[in-house]
Amino acid sequence: MTMLARLALLPLALAATRAPPLAAQQTPTMLDERVKQYDWVRPQADFVRRTVMIPMRDGTKLYTVIVFRKGTTDAPILLTRTPYDADASTSRKRSQKLSEIVRVGDVPFVEDGYIRVYQDVRGQHHSEGDYVMNRPLRGPLNPTKVDHATDAYDTIDWLVKNVKESNGRVGVTGVSYDGFTTLMAMIDPHPALKAAVPSSPMVDGWIGDDWFHNGAFRTFGFDYDLEQTVGKGAGEVPKGTGDDYAAYLAAGSAYDYAHAYGLTALPVVRKVLERPAYDAWWQGQAVDKLLAARTLTVPTMLVVGQWDQEDSYGAPAVYRALMGSGRPNAPVSLVIGPWFHGQNMSDGRQLGALKFEGDTGRQFRDRLMKPFLDCRLKTVAPPPCAPAGVFTYATGADRWETSATWPAGTPTPLYLAGGATLSWTKPAAGSDSYVSDPAKPVPMLPRPIKLSGDEWRTWLVRDQRFVDGRPDVLSYTTPVLNRAVHIKGAPRVDLHAATTGRDGDFVVKLIDVYPEEYAADPTMAGYQLGVGIEIFRGRYVNGFATPAPLEPGRTYAFGWSLPNADHVFKPGHRIMVQVQSSLFPLYDRNPQSWVPSIMAAKPGDYVKATQTIRWGGDAASAVWLPVAAD
Structure with a gap:
């Protein structure tokens, strides 16, 4: 083809790369301008983001978001099951860069080729089914055939069969309620579940986690109950923006407070108010007891903040349970860092007036969590796998320490x-x-x-x-x-x-x-x-x-x-x-x-x-x- 012919074809080639022109006919001015959806992930994005409805064994479908870098193959899956909105967990910013849409704690994993998966638990956000706060394990407190353990099993089974970019190995992780679902996944686990990192998990809501501590009722739970069990826009209890001390004092007892603000209409509030003692209902939900009755097969790294204001009890309690009963060689580690609730997955340079030597949250993720997961989830694992142990940050001295057992004093x-x-x-x-x-x-x-x-x-x-x-x-x-x-x-x-x-x-x-x-x-x-x-x-x-x-x-x-x-x-x-x-x-x-x-x-x-x-x-x-x- 001559040079002249090539020049003649150039306008046609340029036109093909441009956006399609607007129609010659103008859009009607009175058209209903609402549209059903907008796909904010554009072709230029450096990642793939899929949303799927994964069927559970009872037919209920759970909304699941899967994100990974384009070109990913032979990759481990890191799963979190949450009541806190899977969509929000994978759209921190509506960017076209993978490291910008996920949370800070997820960045090292997605940048290293992990497939990150978030799922709405039953009855929350886009998932089908009924929502039960901390749904008990099937049995005396749960007459159905499904719970968080079966849902985790069914989810993992679907992922390893349908996410072709994966290597068939799955880890579970999460903070707080998501830490609770992580522990539940370890009960009768799927064979593809190779590692778990529960952080500040809700374990025993009466002994020392969210609702009571040694019998004393924690009033802040009312706001959480309202947020978790009422539709969008529930917010906090409408007691005003003043002094919570004055508001609770004026209300009187926990029941009087709940009644004054209409909270007794919430089943979860009634259940707690009706059970002030550590009865069979509370004991039957204690996850440390459930795990103690089983043999641990999933290598586990339990994590908690030294100043965790919500769930300081759970992780150490599970560690005691898993290391007890003559099982000193159980594949379980314990990490205690200088953090508030969940700070291990965010910036850990400071806690209130306390300042630390560097970002202790990132140190945990880079030095402990990621090597632990890499070793167990990657097809070609970086040897050797570190042995189980106890990793703690010595506050006052500002240094990480390793102990063979806990307590170590x-x-x-x-x-x-x-x-x-x-x-x-x-x-x-x-x-x-x-x-x-x-x-x-x-x-x-x-x-x-x-x-x-x-x-x-x-x-x-x-x-x-x-x-x-x-x-x-x-x-x-x-x-x-x-x-x-x-x-x-x-x-x-x-x-x-x-x-x-x-x-x-x-x-x-x-x-x-x-x-x-x-x-x-x-x-x-x-x-x-x-x-x-x-x-x-x-x-x-x-x-x-x-x-x-x-x-x-x-x-x-x-x-x-x-x-x-x-x-x-x-x-x-x-x-x-x-x-x-x-x-x-x-x-x-x-x-x-x-x-x-x-x-x-x-x-x-x-x-x-x-x-x-x-x-x-x-x-x-x-x-x-x-x-x-x-």
């Missing part, structure tokens, strides 16, 4: 003593008292309080000086430390106390007191950092399933654990233990008189009580610290 008593002191040796007998007034409960934070946002995420590391010195808070302190005290485990509270009431709550805080002069970071001078804070409801002293009134004036031995921690109390610091009888409005008020259900207490049931904390002698109150040898 020796229980060492730090005794409450006279003169508001703490002693490493048992003192002579004595006591201190304070008056607990339900009309003036001790606040969890400086008022005004809002149980949401950054205030909620960071409340556990807030400076405790705002209550130090209150007449209804006892503070015991060591002398200035001349050597470091390193704890690795869950401190155990052994509190000997009496009350003039017939019930009562006790809150213990383990605190790191910074020096009054602190040149390393002047903003932290004198700071009282809560290392562990936990509550115990007195009526359960003889068993969580058998509440009973306390005998006024009788000394009881109350025992419970604080959250797991790897923390170094540095030389020049002091250790403090605070004791009080309320932590409001996070926990509902104990009326301190006897009522069958605190949930339904009436205004006249709330009475003042004198609480007596005994120390030394035969009633030696102490916090047993898991002290590690450095």
